[in-house]
Amino acid sequence: MTGLIRRQALAALAASALLSAPAMAQETVKVGLLLTYSGPSGLAGQHADDTIKVFQQRYGSTAGDKKIEFVKRDTTGPNPEVAKRLVQELIVREKVQLMIGPDFTPNVLASAPLITEGKVPTIIAGAATTGIIGEKSPYLMRTFFAIPQLVAPLAQYAYKTGARKLFVLVADYAPGHDAENLITKSFQAQGGTIAGNLRIPMRSPEFSSHMQRIKDAAPDAVFVFLPQGELTVQFLKAYSDSGLKASNLKLLGTGDITDEMLLDVAGDTALGVITAGFYSTYHDSALNKQLVAELAAFKHAPNVPIWDALRLIYDGVAAQKGAPFNGDKFMAFAKGRKFESPRGPIAISASNGDILQNTYIRRVERRDGKLVNVEFETIADPAMR
Amino acid sequence: MSIALTMLFNGLTYGVLLFVMAVGLSVTMGMMNFANLAHVSLAMLGGYLAITAMDHLGVSFLLSLPLAFLGTMAFSWVLERLVLRHFYGTDDLTQVLLTIGLLFMSVSTVAYIWGPSFKPITMPASLSGQVQVMGLSLERYRLFLLAVGIALALALVFGLERTRFGAMVRACVDNRRAASGCGLNIQRIFALTFAIGGGLAGLGGALAANLLTIDPNFPLRYLIYMLIVVSVGGMGSVAGTLLASVVIGIGDVVGKYYVPQAGGIMIYLVTVVIMLVRPQGLMGRAA
């Protein structure tokens, strides 16, 4: 008897649940995620995944009344043919409504027309060239950094601290050429001279000739712009081995040469190097300290551009609570938005969707037995006020 | 003048490093006509073995070198016996594909075992920094490299010219069929030669860990240099490999210093010109 009553009760409960369920099921907002997971640059993608995991542990996978679902694809590096096809897949077949990535400038450039045609708000978290946000598509935003944001303040810092003859060393590829132009113009505008400049090949196993060129020019400071990876590690090593480091020649670079991912590999060769960066794990804010502690379980630094992209997405989607998701409304929300990032205060420019942020001048020091970038000067972005 | 000499020295030591890594490949290609592109993976293995020995077993750098040599030699022996020897006599492309496949597998396997990041190596103080030699400021580590390279080259030449095994190796390189006809056990000689060549690659990788950097993508970055050195030098010739390595090393460093606009193309220019003028390599046998 009890069994029958129980079954009837359960059936009644189930029926009432079905009848009283809301007419509309919870909407899912699909977010495409286009990063590099394999090959020489594969580490960045894996670190990004861990950061996303931590974010979702803290904030869940629901924003407002909508569920956030990620659709991942691997661009395999700077591979515009593959990236464009994957963007097409994500927009046309997977019907994503938002996108993070692709990384690398050529991938972004190849995908921009599709993004515009598909009207998918896209956040770039891994490409730093100018001329890709804003001009290429009204649906692009950036949480990464733009090269001028780091290079121009570095020129000012160099001049301010007494450097008058700068040696410029960049990798021989498009972003390197951009950085070279920028630093030359900025430094000369301050009144300094360029003692010499060198474009080194992307495949450059042997650095002694480059170091000798620096010695020949007898500069009082050296500016370096190299893609993160084998080049930055070998450069720091060669700089130390060749005796240039010991000569107290000031070494200045963008944050790429002392990025946390490779700082431990570079070891003591990185001590004392001054860089202009947009994020340091040692940044003194409660938000950052907590994030770094959470990522410590994964044994690497957080991917802050990804974190901020998620923050923007979650806030933007939550703001559309009660109505179906709309991409244009999201763009209107995001553009002009200011919020606190683990790196400091940031904003998305209302005019073109690019990132506005502080630039920090940092020096590599050893704190608590670990090498970190210690910020000692902050240059605020004038457009943020 | 002192700068030119320093550049020459740096190029020479870079070349010597390439020689140590590539000499095994040259001999095995010349002897058994077997294109083993995975040779560069053996170099990477040696680098990782040395670093692991230093980090986890507390071994000194100098002791890690013979360990890298022996460890890679053992692995090469196993690889040859289990996999490679089934492919002797197949055409070049089959061997290229097979060994490229092995190379890919090695990249992922190493990333799985040792992690995907670069591996740092710390040199003892006796090998760091610079020292004044005849008015030139030379890096201590490079002097060490040069010494090791010269010692190895001499040992190899002595081994080939003066020992019985060396004579057998030379016989196999010159005319495999006739050597076999004279009663030499080709399989055994080749297995041993391959193992030694692989061990040398491992030693080269361990030496390279400081000058170049070791990470799982090492084979992808240095495969081309191995191929260039071996083909320009002439397959099967130790002296040829040494000559080609030194020419390429010096050409690269000196070229980058005096003509930086040319960038890294010097190495390709040299290859194309030499291959067109002398397709068998500098000291290879004319076809």
Added chain:
Amino acid sequence: MSSHRAYFANQARWSGWEMAFWLAWVVAFFIPQSNLALLSQILIWGLFAVSLDLLLGYRGLPSFGQAAFFGIGAYTAGYLSKFGWTEPITGLLVSGAVAGVVGLMAGRVVRGLHGVALLMVTLGLNSLLYDFVQRSTELTGGDDGLPGVSIAPVLGIFKFDMVGRTGYLYTLAACFLIFVLLRALVRSPFGLALLGARDNPRRMQMLGAPIDRDLTLVMGLSAAVAGMAGALLTQTTQFVAPEVLSFQRSADVLVILVIGGAGFLYGGFVGALAFIFLRDLFAALNPIYWYFWIGLMLVLTVTFFRRGLLPALAGLWARRRKPAVDRPAQEVAP
């Protein structure tokens, strides 16, 4: 005399398999779930591999530099559109012609080289070209790609749309037409001369065949086809960057061709299908370690399908057929 003509006429006949192959591509267009962008890229890789097949399969010349011609075609198509010539079909033909001319010159340079020397020279020349294009950011845009590439609608009507429908049909039509021409060529006396020079150059010379001239010609032809494949890529993606010239691409197409089977002309497509599908599959399954599976696939292919997938599949099929008592020898083994 008539037996020769009958032989060539026989060679020209299309088998059921071939017709089914091309029909399948047409049918794929109408299947709603097909990934047309992926299929277009497989076709382009297939055509690229076919261009290498002319050199490697039919003439026996291995090359590590085929991407150079692919890239020359790709950049030509890009530059044409940048400077106002946006019509795709003529752009395709011009790009092929430019690449072909460079191929003819290359043919004269590599004459007389074999094996390793040939591989190294092609590798070196390819690397030199790549290095130049990648560094000359003022001329080519460098890694960021050539700016200003836009392609007009095909025949003035069919715009290159986001879903990739126009791109797919355009690519398929171009690949088919080019393939038909090449197929006729390799089954002609010229094709036989190539095979002869591949298998026994000395004998061909004694027969009086102009093997040097033929080599230059096939190099030019192979380059032209590779250039057209490159132009197709630029036109369908409206983007061109230095990686079209990279050694990675040269190596990939060699792998694709050998996996599919060199010397059968269809091997390039079979290899492209296998390689690209599997690459996508492995990358989706395990993005971090997919290199391992690709490597393993190569090792297994070489171990069990030494001449490539296509002859292995053909062999399997042939063994399943009932053995005929009297079947005249019609096929000339490629």
